[in-house]
Amino acid sequence: MxxxxxxxxxxxxxxxxxxxxxxxxxxxxxxxxxxxxxxxxxxxxxxxxxxxxxxxxxxxxxxxxxxxxxxxxxxxxxxxxxxxxxxxxxxxLSTLTQWSPELGKTFRNQMLTLxxxxxxxxxxxxxxxxxxxxxxxxxxxxxxxxxxxxxxxxxxxxxxxxxxxxxxxxxxxxxxxxxxxxxxxxxxxxxxxxxxxxxxxxxxxxxxxxxxxxxxxxxxxxxxxxxxxxxxxxxxxxxxxxxxxxxxxxxxxxxxxxxxxxxxxxxxxxIREAGEETVTEIGGEPGKTKVLLAAGRLREFRCARAEVRKTGRKGISISQETADLLEIGVGAKVLMVGR
CATH class of the missing domain: 3.40.630.30 (Gcn5-related N-acetyltransferase (GNAT))
Structure with missing residues (x-):
């Protein structure tokens, strides 16, 4: 599944x-x-x-x-x-601190402010x-x-x-x-x-x-x-x-x-760790790096778990199943982050 x-x-x-x-x-x-x-x-x-x-x-x-x-x-x-x-x-939730010299005590009261x-x-x-x-x-x-x-x-x-x-x-x-x-x-x-x-x-x-x-x-x-x-x-x-x-x-x-x-x-x-990658291969040697991948904009946005293999400085290989889930082909730009 x-x-x-x-x-x-x-x-x-x-x-x-x-x-x-x-x-x-x-x-x-x-x-x-x-x-x-x-x-x-x-x-x-x-x-x-x-x-x-x-x-x-x-x-x-x-x-x-x-x-x-x-x-x-x-x-x-x-x-x-x-x-x-x-x-x-x-x-x-804030704190109001008040001091009473006569009593020699400090009172700290928490307050909820709309x-x-x-x-x-x-x-x-x-x-x-x-x-x-x-x-x-x-x-x-x-x-x-x-x-x-x-x-x-x-x-x-x-x-x-x-x-x-x-x-x-x-x-x-x-x-x-x-x-x-x-x-x-x-x-x-x-x-x-x-x-x-x-x-x-x-x-x-x-x-x-x-x-x-x-x-x-x-x-x-x-x-x-x-x-x-x-x-x-x-x-x-x-x-x-x-x-x-x-x-x-x-x-x-x-x-x-x-x-x-x-x-x-x-x-x-x-958001801080996700980076852009390019899909350079689909269906090659199975990948072992577990990631999340996202592709497409607005209505075409898709996101799925995947196992990828690096093919270059900014290139990855993905399975055919992952490509089908994301509805992408070779050359697609994706966001990738580790999981």
Whole structure:
């Protein structure tokens, strides 16, 4: 079974919707709402058709596909710029230190401040791998393909890259962080608010959320213990992000308290290390160097795992299977990075 990454198209709706229903909630970029998914796929179609090489509020959706079996088992997304049509809100965790001479004590209080600091950043998100394919490193292919796409279309993305991770929820889909904080200002459960946000955006946060800082000491232990922590199912995703150089800079999600990680775009490991090569041979002696390869632009973008053999300073030999997955021939230019 050989999978590749390619842009999603409207015919992929059924497969993507089935995966959305498996997320278990709290997955804003992949809501199990048919109308929203249709709109997102249409938006992605427009993004892949855009001619201008400039950063914009584009949403690029990709799928993990076995082209022989016509089987789709994963999806991921890249956003050109967040905070364009609606504000992009986060809580920033800061510390206020105060000294009392009379008591002879220093008090350090953590505060959560509603902020739009991350507006203008590009975002990677919406990564979901079907449970039947959790082994084998396919999640890594999904995750790193996004960085190769950014590298190939660098002018369409900003100088900072972020990723939001789903926060901790109980088995019923309730969020301790939401119940302790935002839920006190909205007459909605967390699943209701999260679903509303996925379909309608975050303007209701601006309308109803208090703008004053929140002292963390006023929150119950149930909320403090999950603040900045990813959902258990997202720990592997966090490790992959950290391996790419994204770090937690004390920004947390306003809904579930999950961590937001960031990095300068050009310092992301895959983007920094990927280099261009030329395919000089197909089907020759088998290669032994394990890499990721990406070829093509926009709608023609393809990414796959491969084993290659160097044939010169900037030349490589690939198998016929790899050539078929990438839909390329001899002379094609590819991006290559080790795996």
């Amino acid at each position: 050989s999978f590749r990454i390619r842009p999603a198209h409207p015919d992929d709706f059924d497969s993507i919707y089935e995966m959305a229903k498996l997320t278990g909630g709290g997955f804003t970029n992949l809501p199990a709402d048919k109308g929203t998914l249709v709109e997102k796929l249409a938006r992605s179609e427009l993004a892949f058709d855009k001619v201008e090489e400039v950063q914009g509020s584009d949403c690029f959706i990709f799928v993990l596909e076995d082209p022989r079996e016509k089987l789709i088992r994963g999806t991921c997304q890249v956003f050109g710029k967040v905070g364009t049509s609606q504000a992009f809100y986060s809580y920033h 902020t739009t600091d991350l507006e203008g950043s590009s975002e990677v998100g919406g990564l979901f791998l079907h449970p039947h394919l959790r082994a084998g490193g396919w999640g890594m292919l999904l995750a790193r393909s996004r960085y190769l796409f950014i590298k190939a279309h660098r002018q369409r993305f900003g100088d900072r890259l972020l990723a939001e991770l789903r926060g901790v929820m109980d088995e019923a889909g309730n969020s301790p962080f939401w119940d302790a904080l935002a839920g006190r200002f909205f007459d909605m459960t967390f699943p209701e608010a999260d679903g509303f946000n996925a379909v309608n955006g975050t303007q209701f946060i601006a309308d109803l959320m208090p703008k004053t800082p929140i002292y963390v000491s006023l929150l119950p232990d149930s909320a403090k213990s999950v603040m900045g922590q990813p959902h258990p199912s997202g720990r592997a995703a966090l490790r992959m992000l950290q391996e790419e150089g994204l770090t937690f800079d004390r920004y947390v999600d306003i809904f579930d308290g999950g961590p937001t990680v960031t990095a300068p775009t050009d310092q992301v490991r895959t």
